[in-house]
Amino acid sequence: MGRRVVVVGAGQAGASLTAKLRDLGHDGSIALIGDEPDPPYQRPPLSKKYLLGEMERERLYLKPERFYAEHDIALIKGEPVIGIDRSRQEVITAAQRVPYDVLALTTGSRPRLLPKEMGGDLEGVYAVRTLADTDAMADAFRPEHRVLIVGGGYIGLEAAAVARARGLHTVLIEAAPRILGRVAAPETADYFRALHRNNGVDLREGVGLRRLVGDGRVREAHLADGAVLEIDFAVIGIGIDPAAELAEAAGLTIDNGIAVDGRCQTSDPAIFAAGDCASFPWEGGRIRLESVQNAIDQAEHAAAVIEGAETDYRPVPWFWSDQYAARLQIAGLNTGYDRIITRPGLREGSQSVWYFRGERFLAVDAMSDPKSYMQGKRWLEAGASPPPDALADPDRALKSLV
Ligand code: FAD
16 A cells, blocks of 8 residues: 655645645655635735736636545645644544645745734734635725725735726835835835835835724724824735744744755655745755745645655745736745845836846846846856846847857
């Protein structure tokens, strides 16, 4: 009899891992256990097309529901896993104990919520993580409404773009000195600040939220600079934390998420982890990526190791974000950069921001500039670096540089 694989967390990584296992010919049983009511679905449209009302619910699903049965994957929905019994090799839900030979944790991450003392429990205060979250707030995106968006990361900026496309009065506040402070260079932030202001967002940086106030439902936002805004609802996009509680309670090593090695194995070799919840070795340290690319690639890597592969996970990360008509594409990781080169794109509104450490090319942010993104990605895959000074010359064609 083949080994029994149980995967906890039926999201992007869980769906990829189980499908890949079957692809690779896994002949034991596979169970995919999730706490949400829907089959695994893609999250990016939740703050983009789906929130705009331009995408059907079923199109969010990563595979049609029948796929799982057809591939002999037991999909268990709406059933939170509440514990792992490592000595008996069983996962525990309120209804059952499911035995495993190999366990994979793909539990994703959870949005940071506004604390109750700051009005986080008022009606009309929304996070954006699940389909249920987006369904709950969709009706509030009406032209006559005023929205406050808290947080100038990608989720907050995307929600602001949807709000403006729907004609709402939109204020976005960022407590840090600038938007995208954690993830992008000032040059990229400048591009998106201008884009949002040109589209009518009242974007305020260096301004925190003191609290939201209301009579059960949110009515006002009191900002740290003393301003008081009348609002109809608020969207909170202040970051996420890895969903690592299960792993922690089971005694696995935690280090900015569930710590795995290059093989996606946790401190218990029978337990793997992948996706948003897992941190993995990277350039002498450890990183955790919050992206579709990583969820898929790391999960597929874990599946390959479960089936006997002995290689380490070496991603070339990529990410995208859609705001208005602009598409940001990122290749690579900019961690540790000390030099920035910007290049105008060929079309109006297109631009690229290139990150270097010394002479080494690390990453590119390409704004409505797919050619720069593709070229940057190719260089990263080949381990090549264009000379920064030549790259800075807009008259030099990218292809001529390496
Ligand atoms: P998830 O997809 O979150 O899946 C984890 C699943 O595990 C969830 O269903 C969760 O409920 C479940 N779970 C957790 N604990 C338990 C438990 N104890 N028992 C059972 N089930 C459990 N990435 C991009 O690259 N580009 C984008 O443009 C982009 N946009 C995004 C927009 C939004 C609104 C959001 C929320 C994310 C976006 N991302 C984007 C990030 C991307 O969606 C995530 O990185 C990806 O979904 C991670 O996959 P995952 O499988 O690790 O986690």
